[in-house]
Every structure is written in structure tokens, then in C-alpha cells.
Amino acid sequence: xxxxxxxxxxxxxxxxxxxxxxxxxxxxxxxxxxxxxxxxxxxxxxxxxxxxxxxxxxxxxxxxxxxxxxxxxxxxxxxxxxxxxxxxxxxxxxxxxxxxxxxxxxxxxxxxxxxxxxxxxxxxxxxxxxxxxxxxxxxxxxxxxxxxxxxxxxxxxxxxxxxxxxxxxxxxxxxxxxxxxxxxxxxxxxxxxxxxxxxxxxxxxxxxxxxxxxxxxxxxxxxxxxxxxxxxxxxxxxxxxxxxxxxxxxxxxxxxxxxxxxxxxxxxxxxxxxxxxxxxxxxxxxxxxxxxxxxxxxxxxxxxxxxxxxxxxxxxxxxxxxxxxxxxxxxxxxxxxxxxxxxxxxxxxxxxxxxxxxx
Numbered sequence: 001x002x003x004x005x006x007x008x009x010x011x012x013x014x015x016x017x018x019x020x021x022x023x024x025x026x027x028x029x030x031x032x033x034x035x036x037x038x039x040x041x042x043x044x045x046x047x048x049x050x051x052x053x054x055x056x057x058x059x060x061x062x063x064x065x066x067x068x069x070x071x072x073x074x075x076x077x078x079x080x081x082x083x084x085x086x087x088x089x090x091x092x093x094x095x096x097x098x099x100x101x102x103x104x105x106x107x108x109x110x111x112x113x114x115x116x117x118x119x120x121x122x123x124x125x126x127x128x129x130x131x132x133x134x135x136x137x138x139x140x141x142x143x144x145x146x147x148x149x150x151x152x153x154x155x156x157x158x159x160x161x162x163x164x165x166x167x168x169x170x171x172x173x174x175x176x177x178x179x180x181x182x183x184x185x186x187x188x189x190x191x192x193x194x195x196x197x198x199x200x201x202x203x204x205x206x207x208x209x210x211x212x213x214x215x216x217x218x219x220x221x222x223x224x225x226x227x228x229x230x231x232x233x234x235x236x237x238x239x240x241x242x243x244x245x246x247x248x249x250x251x252x253x254x255x256x257x258x259x260x261x262x263x264x265x266x267x268x269x270x271x272x273x274x275x276x277x278x279x280x281x282x283x284x285x286x287x288x289x290x291x292x293x294x295x296x297x298x299x300x301x302x303x304x305x306x307x308x309x310x311x312x313x314x315x316x317x318x319x320x321x322x323x324x325x326x327x328x329x330x331x332x333x334x335x336x337x338x339x340x341x342x343x344x345x346x347x348x349x350x351x352x353x354x355x356x357x358x359x
Contacts, residue, residue, distance in 0.1 A: 001046055001085075004076065005032045007068055008060065018060045022053065032057075044092035051089050054082070058146055079151040083139045087184060090135065091191055094122045098195075106257040108215060109208045116199045120192055127188045132180050151175050206231045207287060210280050213243060214261040217250055232283070234276050242274040258284060 008018050009032050019029040030053060033046040050057065061073040075081055098119040102112060143150060152175065173181065209228055213220065220243060229236045249268060250256075256264075262281060265271060271278045341347045 001050065003068075004050070004057070004072060005034055005046070007064075007066075007072055008032055008057070009034075014060075014064065017063065018056070021056050021060050021063075025056065027053075027056070044089070044096040047085055047089040047092055051085055054142060055146055058148075077146070077148040079139065079143055079149050082142050082148065083135070083151075083179060084183065084187070086135050086139050086142075087187055090126065090131075091123065091188065094119060094126070095191070095195070106259055108258065109204060109211050110215075113199070113204065113208060116195065120195055123188060123192050123195075127185065127192075129180070132184045135184070136176065136179070151179065207284070210284055211258065213277070213280065214246075214258065214265070214284070215256045217247055217253075219243065219247060228280070232280070234279070238276045242277045246270065246274060246277060 008014050015031065018031070022029045030049055033049050057076065058073070061069045061076065098115055101107065101115045140150075142148070206227055209220070209224055212218075213228070225236065225240055225243070228234065229239060246265075249270075250264070253264070262285070265274075265278075265281060271281075341351050
């Protein structure tokens with residue numbers, strides 16, 4: 001797809017020729033979209049344009065008088081290419097909704113988790129033979145209309161004779177079953193697994209609890225409070241008491257976002273009195289900078305990470321490297337304490353009758 005984009009859109013003349021071909025068949029000219037490295041929306045738009053303007057792309061490639069166009073035409077006219085473009089369009093059509101939802105500035109993690117689960121369930125509902133047959137038949141229709149190649153068995157890799165000969169993988173699957181197992185199921189499984197790993201419930205469960213602590217008016221039970229208490233090593237009694245005070249002050253406020261909850265928290269000077277919840281609130285506002293990858297759609301995060309990289313001195317980098325190298329060392333705290341005390345006479349006098357042995 002990237003090569004196809006560069007071939008057609010990389011030249012002003014070829015771009016104009018592609019527009020003219022679309023106008024000849026009374027279509028509104030749509031340029032090919034650049035394939036983004038990170039943004040799901042860009043990828044979906046790229047796939048949609050190729051699938052929608054497939055006939056015009058074939059016609060444009062046939063008129064080009066460059067060697068790359070001949071090679072690209074052979075690739076684009078294969079059943080393999082059309083099938084996977086169709087499959088990825090169906091998949092990204094589902095994930096594109098999740099992408100748009102996740103970019104909302106005030107989206108709570110609880111709602112994000114629900115949307116992620118719906119997306120995974122939708123992808124799993126796509127993983128069946130009926131959906132495969134639908135995509136297969138639609139791909140065959142596109143091939144017939146555009147006189148493209150029909151599905152054929154993939155060429156088997158051979159083992160050199162000096163190593164015994166034969167096929168690398170012997171299979172008895174027919175062409176259609178091979179696409180079902182090795183392409184359709186494999187692609188969907190990879191997408192589903194990737195989303196599950198990125199939004200692992202075990203990793204964000206505590207963060208969701210922390211968010212609910214500020215956005216809901218329900219008192220947490222002991223189990224929920226202890227999850228936060230153990231994870232962040234906070235004082236359990238303080239957390240339980242501060243939660244009650246915050247919930248009482250919250251009163252009848254509804255439809256809170258994290259921004260509004262923070263504003264309410266600061267206006268009532270809770271950052272001075274409810275110190276444990278204040279620490280949790282700081283975590284909620286900083287957790288994204290610590291764990292999110294730098295996506296091109298999050299320009300503010302990109303600038304922040306660039307600033308952090310550019311302002312980090314060599315001394316700090318060296319210290320971080322040293323800590324990382326020595327993190328596996330076994331540390332004897334008694335030895336360190338003895339050495340620290342023994343290097344100062346005043347400290348020796350102070351600890352003279354203490355438990356530390358200076359031998």
C-alpha cells in the first residue's frame with residue numbers, strides 16, 4: 001500500500017492522471033491516503049480508498065509507462081491482495097470507532113474499557129465461516145469485474161536437496177481453506193490479541209478503581225480499597241476516611257469528568273486536607289505520560305516527551321543507566337549503614353550505643 005501511494009501520489013503528473021481517470025467515469029476525485037504509522041483512522045481511510053477506487057487504480061497503472069507500474073499492477077491484480085485489503089477494511093472499520101472514542105479529551109477509563117470490550121467482541125463475532133464466505137465472494141466479484149487473477153494455491157517453499165529436499169510445510173488444505181486458516185483467522189487473531197495486550201484488564205484495574213474514587217458517589221468496600229492500598233502502599237485508614245469526606249462533600253453533583261472532579265477538589269482545598277486522595281489524583285494525571293506511546297494523534301504528549309528528552313542532562317542519564325545496570329545486585333543494608341556511620345565522627349558518637357556494630 002505504501003509503494004502504491006508513493007507511485008501514484010509521489011508525482012504531480014501521475015496524481016493528475018489518476019484524478020482525470022476518476023472524472024471520466026463521473027466520480028468525485030479522491031486521492032490515495034498516506035498510510036499512517038500509528039493512527040488507526042489514517043489506515044482505515046487508506047484501505048477504504050483503495051477498495052472503493054480499485055478499478056480506477058488498475059486503469060491508471062495500465063496507462064503508466066514506468067517499470068514500477070508494471071510490477072505494481074501484477075501485485076494489485078492478485079486475489080491475495082484484494083482479499084487482504086477487503087479483510088483489513090472490515091477489521092479497521094470496527095477498530096476505527098474505538099480509535100475515535102479514545103481520542104476524546106474527557107473520556108473516563110471506565111467508558112474506555114467498555115468500548116474496548118465491545119470492539120473485541122465485535123472482532124470475535126467477525127471470526128466465523130459465514131463472514132469469511134461473504135468476504136470471499138465479494139472478493140471474487142471484484143476479481144471478475146476487473147479481470148483479476150483468481151485464487152490459486154501459494155507456491156510452496158522447497159528445502160534444498162543437500163538438506164533432504166521436500167516442501168517446507170506439507171498441507172492438504174484446499175485454496176479456500178488455506179485462506180480461511182492462514183489469512184482470515186490469523187489476521188483477526190493477531191488484531192484481537194494486540195488489543196487485549198494493549199488494554200490488559202489486570203494492568204488498568206487499579207487505575208479504573210482510582211478514577212471511580214473521584215467520579216462516582218458509591219463508597220468502596222474493603223476489598224476495593226485494599227486493592228489501591230496494596231498497589232500504591234498507602235495508609236488504609238486514611239484512604240477509607242478521606243473517601244467518606246470526599247463523597248459527603250460531593251453531594252448531588254452528577255456526570256463528573258476527571259477535569260471537573262479535579263477542579264472541585266482544588267476549589268475545596270482538598271489537596272491540603274485529603275493528602276492520600278491528592279496523591280491518587282496526581283497519579284491519575286501523570287499515568288498517561290508514563291505508559292502511553294507517543295502517537296502522532298496526541299501532539300501535546302509528543303511535545304512533552306520531546307521536551308523531557310531534550311532537557312535531560314548527561315549526569316541524569318548516566319545515573320539512570322547505572323541504576324539499571326546494578327538493579328540485579330543484592331544490597332546489604334547493614335553494610336551500607338555501617339559504612340555511612342563510620343565515615344563521620346559525629347555519627348559514630350551518636351550511634352555509639354546503638355545496635356550498629358562498627359567492627
